[in-house]
Amino acid sequence: MGKNSAKALMKQKFEEHAREAAEYAAKNAAAAEKAAADGAAKIEKAAADKAAKIEKAAADGAARIKKAVTDKAAKAEAAAVKKPLLVTDTILRDAHQSQAATRMTLDDMLPALDDLNKIGYWSVECWGGATFDSCMRFLNEDPWQRLRVIKEHMPDTKLQMLLRGQNLLGYKHYADDVVDRFVKKSIDNGIDVIRIFDALNDVRNLKRAVDSCKSYGGWCEMAFSYTSSPVHNEDYFVKLAKRMEEMGADSICIKDMANLLLPFDAYSLVKKLKENVSVPIHLHTHNTTGTGDMVLLMASQAGVDIVDTALSPLANGTSNPSTEALVATLRGTERDTGLDLHQLSDVAAHFRTVADRLKEAGVLNPKVLNVDTKTLLYQVPGGMLSNLMNQLKEAGKQGQLYEVLNEVPRVRKDFGYPPLVTPTSQIVGTQAVMNVLTGERYKMVPKESKGLLKGEYGQLPGEVNEEVRTKAIGSEQLISCRPADLIEPEMEKYSQELKAKGIGNGSEEDVLSYALFPQVAEKFFAERDKKPEPVKEAAKVQEADDPDAVRELYVEVL
Numbered sequence: 205m206g207k208n209s210a211k212a213l214m215k216q217k218f219e220e221h222a223r224e225a226a227e228y229a230a231k232n233a234a235a236a237e238k239a240a241a242d243g244a245a246k247i248e249k250a251a252a253d254k255a256a257k258i259e260k261a262a263a264d265g266a267a268r269i270k271k272a273v274t275d276k277a278a279k280a281e282a283a284a285v286k287k288p289l290l291v292t293d294t295i296l297r298d299a300h301q302s303q304a305a306t307r308m309t310l311d312d313m314l315p316a317l318d319d320l321n322k323i324g325y326w327s328v329e330c331w332g333g334a335t336f337d338s339c340m341r342f343l344n345e346d347p348w349q350r351l352r353v354i355k356e357h358m359p360d361t362k363l364q365m366l367l368r369g370q371n372l373l374g375y376k377h378y379a380d381d382v383v384d385r386f387v388k389k390s391i392d393n394g395i396d397v398i399r400i401f402d403a404l405n406d407v408r409n410l411k412r413a414v415d416s417c418k419s420y421g422g423w424c425e426m427a428f429s430y431t432s433s434p435v436h437n438e439d440y441f442v443k444l445a446k447r448m449e450e451m452g453a454d455s456i457c458i459k460d461m462a463n464l465l466l467p468f469d470a471y472s473l474v475k476k477l478k479e480n481v482s483v484p485i486h487l488h489t490h491n492t493t494g495t496g497d498m499v500l501l502m503a504s505q506a507g508v509d510i511v512d513t514a515l516s517p518l519a520n521g522t523s524n525p526s527t528e529a530l531v532a533t534l535r536g537t538e539r540d541t542g543l544d545l546h547q548l549s550d551v552a553a554h555f556r557t558v559a560d561r562l563k564e565a566g567v568l569n570p571k572v573l574n575v576d577t578k579t580l581l582y583q584v585p586g587g588m589l590s591n592l593m594n595q596l597k598e599a600g601k602q603g604q605l606y607e608v609l610n611e612v613p614r615v616r617k618d619f620g621y622p623p624l625v626t627p628t629s630q631i632v633g634t635q636a637v638m639n640v641l642t643g644e645r646y647k648m649v650p651k652e653s654k655g656l657l658k659g660e661y662g663q664l665p666g667e668v669n670e671e672v673r674t675k676a677i678g679s680e681q682l683i684s685c686r687p688a689d690l691i692e693p694e695m696e697k698y699s700q701e702l703k704a705k706g707i708g709n710g711s712e713e714d715v716l717s718y719a720l721f722p723q724v725a726e727k728f729f730a731e732r733d734k735k736p737e738p739v740k741e742a743a744k745v746q747e748a749d750d751p752d753a754v755r756e757l758y759v760e761v762l
């Protein structure tokens with residue numbers, strides 16, 4: 205082989221080798237490329253899978269959230285639709301107490317009771333307040349018998365009463381055993397709902413009545429006396445309501461006895477209460493200053509559960525707003541009361557005849573229907589205003605009314621801002637009149653003012669002016685405990701007294717009537733037990749030596 209052919213062979217070999225190498229490399233590269241492509245595809249697929257999964261999860265989540273929101277909205281909507289405003293009618297208690305000095309008789313009520321029972325009210329207020337005293341003092345009627353008859357005719361409607369805590373239906377603190385038996389007998393004779401309040405909002409004065417009400421199976425509605433002052437604000441009332449819920453209240457009532465609560469304040473207060481307590485909120489107001497209907501409407505929009513109204517013949521003015529007007533206003537709305545206007549109108553027709561009778565008898569002065577905006581200016585409840593005017597008239601000093609109206613808030617401040625409700629409205633009002641008429645503040649201090657400053661009625665809400673307190677009671681010891689802690693049991697004593705005097709029918713109800721109003725009850729028993737049929741004419745007004753008689757000068761603010 206020549207040199208050239210050897211070279212050619214080498215070249216050929218080299219080329220072969222190079223071709224093989226190139227082929228090998230190409231093969232490897234293809235494999236690598238394929239692997240890379242496969243890897244990338246895998247990653248891409250995984251990423252796509254993951255993304256799809258996430259997207260699906262997100263979609264699921266969104267759907268779930270959307271569903272939950274929709275459900276909640278539907279529920280809220282359903283709840284709103286299904287939240288009729290509940291109504292308590294006061295026609296048998298506050299309506300005639302506020303307009304006609306509590307002079308409606310059982311005979312006035314009887315023809316309407318069966319129809320009232322069919323209306324579908326949450327409750328009908330028919331007892332307590334001043335009705336008990338008025339029955340015996342003026343109407344020669346046994347208040348217990350009245351309650352039993354009402355119950356008999358109204359078995360399907362909750363019967364409601366108003367109770368002044370430890371004062372029961374009287375004007376002083378009673379012993380715990382009297383409170384307990386009174387609450388028990390009220391429930392035994394037909395009461396279902398007891399609204400319990402204290403003029404000073406001192407919950408210690410509510411405790412005995414509340415515990416008894418619950419132990420005897422009554423619906424315990426705890427009420428606070430609404431007022432406005434530097435110490436009485438929304439937080440104060442919310443705190444009080446929470447305390448009441450803790451004490452076992454089945455419902456809580458805003459008791460605006462003087463129509464001082466304004467519509468937008470009512471809205472805000474009800475909202476706050478609904479946020480902070482879980483028991484139903486019940487609103488009681490009057491139409492003295494002309495804002496009552498608006499107060500109820502705003503409260504209904506804020507979610508109040510129950511409101512007080514009175515059938516139209518004895519509604520408005522110093523009484524509560526009218527039932528029919530509110531029922532018509534809310535018809536077809538989410539707060540529709542469900543009450544039937546025709547049925548209401550039929551029952552109202554009867555009470556129109558009763559209102560006419562009361563007008564003829566001179567106990568219903570149409571003046572009570574006038575809107576009285578002085579309360580808005582002076583924060584003096586309507587009933588209190590009439591008392592002040594009467595007191596000044598008796599003294600021949602009507603011209604000093606505006607001086608007295610300006611003195612009332614000053615006395616109230618000195619006394620630690622008590623809410624102005626019976627009996628504090630009378631105490632503050634009388635003191636203001638004396639401060640003006642004597643020409644020297646606190647020159648004369650009645651024993652009721654002294655008692656209030658001493659702590660006999662419970663704890664005053666704000667700071668007391670110590671200079672005034674010293675001038676009134678000197679260095680006398682203050683009472684810081686619950687006032688009733690100082691009272692011995694009384695039931696046995698009264699029971700023995702009745703036996704010794706040979707009066708009463710031997711029932712515990714009679715002992716209680718006597719415990720609350722000894723002189724009035726004694727006179728009433730004599731009258732009742734002498735004749736088989738109760739006389740219909742009003743009993744004579746008590747003689748002046750009756751210690752309770754002084755109250756006849758007063759108009760109740762309840």
Ligand SMILES: [Mn+2]
Pocket residue numbers: 298460461488490762
């Ligand atoms: Mn009232």
